[in-house]
């Protein structure tokens with residue numbers, strides 16, 4: 001017990017009192033927190049002082065944004081709540097990108113920020129920012145502590161809100177006087193969240209209606225989003241899809257929910273999805289959306305999306321249903337229980353015609369690239385990584401072309417294997433997220449497949465990886481461009497490459513300066529050996545692959561086009 | 577079809593709730609016609625009555641997005657329900673001496689109440705559904721309307737078929 005804790009003789013009736021900072025820590029430990037990420041500052045020092053004697057494993061990122069991405073990826077790979085702490089003002093504002101990233105992808109995070117003394121709030125005090133005001137739109141919920149006796153309850157509520165229903169980040173703003181104030185220790189107060197109850201069991205009549213529609217369907221497609229992974233329902237999904245015999249396509253965040261090496265997998269759909277997935281969606285007579293939200297990158301032009309399909313939408317968030325697309329059979333609830341219920345009610349159907357149509361598309365329009373090229377093709381690097389890791393690594397990405405190529409060419413076989421910023425598309429997510437994942441998965445292989453520009457945004461976190469001996473691997477698909485932006489400029493702005501070029505540092509040298517291993521690969525024939533060398537390292541390692549500079553991601557559904565209006569398929573045909 | 581919808585929302589009486597609700601409307605580009613907040617019989621709860629303009633789909637989203645806010649306890653869409661709607665207005669109307677009696681008769685007709693009298697103006701309190709309030713303003717215009725303050729709409733479902741709460 002630390003100095004500030006006033007303990008009393010157990011015989012006496014004097015209440016036990018502890019400072020708010022100790023209550024924070026005790027509550028975190030009671031909630032099972034064993035790992036935290038965060039950065040110091042003046043008004044959060046009382047908490048850090050208590051942390052000094054605690055068993056919690058603490059990781060200092062080099063920037064609060066990095067810390068939130070670490071907590072985020074920690075949560076994505078474990079399913080637990082990621083915890084982040086920062087100081088007021090600039091510490092808090094640095095959290096916003098990470099919170100928004102987690103919000104868009106429904107990731108449970110609890111972030112705590114210090115705040116100036118209560119009596120100074122509103123006075124433009126040093127390092128004061130309206131943290132709850134700034135973070136309100138990028139959190140599921142936020143709250144400022146105004147009474148230290150509520151500290152324990154507020155923290156318990158934050159964890160409950162972050163991790164239940166549709167998960168998301170919750171921020172608690174804690175003025176420094178609340179951390180110092182002596183609080184009477186009482187038995188844990190129950191959480192008080194009137195009106196917050198999410199439906200978990202789907203409506204049974206809706207489930208039967210859905211099952212009947214599935215049984216009747218000649219050309220069904222299952223469209224699976226990240227919700228299935230969040231709900232830990234991959235096993236239920238497998239049983240359901242196999243019993244009813246349904247082809248399965250996934251969103252970027254849905255990757256890993258269904259084993260892509262299985263024949264029913266149609267891989268990813270959408271703007272850079274597989275042609276066979278997009279064609280199947282456009283021709284299906286029944287679309288079963290599971291924990292997905294009909295994002296514009298998935299649907300293309302809404303008016304012509306799945307034009308022949310009746311739509312079933314299963315989601316825990318009622319607000320996602322009929323938001324973008326009219327849904328015929330909504331089922332609100334937890335994917336896991338609904339899928340098990342559905343599985344009981346569906347019949348196995350061969351659907352020979354439909355599956356042979358799909359097989360035709362698959363053989364006519366597989367995901368392809370120029371394997372004969374003498375330059376290093378990014379897709380080739382990813383296929384090599386896939387082969388050499390036996391498809392088993394946890395893969396993290398930045399945002400851009402490399403992210404799409406990774407989604408296309410690494411075949412994921414288990415949930416929580418793929419970690420990427422989908423909804424917000426946050427460049428700079430890759431390295432810190434890989435670190436967060438590695439913290440959660442000691443001894444396992446975590447690879448960040450990154451872009452040169454994305455990596456440059458947060459590469460200071462290499463220092464974090466080195467300090468905590470986290471042997472993350474970074475494979476930079478270095479095209480010397482903001483490649484995805486350059487691709488749009490090539491296609492839609494007459495090849496006017498306005499400002500999409502950056503002079504990069506030599507990343508291998510940079511890595512070595514941080515104390516990591518750095519490798520540069522300039523020739524195609526060196527790709528495999530470099531990957532093997534990387535996999536043999538037990539230190540953080542950066543491999544800089546100098547790829548073909550103007551390679552594009554195909555196929556592509558241009559913004560505003562229908563899903564079946566894909567560009568780039570002719571490029572594939574010429575390679576056949 | 578675009579129309580006005582009255583949404584009655586029970587929220588926790590806590591700091592930041594109004595900002596949360598207003599922020600959600602702004603972020604999702606929903607149109608608020610009026611919003612009133614006041615305490616309820618339970619001091620830990622407040623009632624917001626929100627009038628939104630939109631078609632059924634928009635209003636369904638409004639309802640769902642409101643319900644998603646953690647401090648929002650209950651959301652009721654009064655569309656199509658048998659409800660009592662009131663708006664309270666204070667209006668200051670010019671009273672040229674030769675029109676005084678005419679104006680007083682008008683106030684009487686609308687069941688308004690004179691709450692203050694100045695040398696050139698009267699302040700009138702008037703409550704009722706929006707169309708009545710608006711009709712009163714229009715009737716006063718020829719004399720000169722100096723100032724209008726309105727509370728915005730509040731509403732409660734009638735006892736009977738579909739009871740509120």
Ligand SMILES: Cc1ncc(C[n+]2csc(CCOP(=O)(O)OP(=O)(O)O)c2C)c(N)n1
Pocket residue numbers: 398399400401402403425426427428450451452453454455477479481482483484485
């Ligand atoms: C923080 C942030 N800023 C800007 C963008 C817009 N953007 C999307 S992809 C991209 C280029 C990414 O370049 P790089 O990381 O090198 O990946 P590549 O596309 O070349 O594989 C940019 C600038 C973004 N997604 N995130």
Ligand SMILES: [Mg+2]
Pocket residue numbers: 400451452453477478479480481482483
């Ligand atoms: Mg690049």
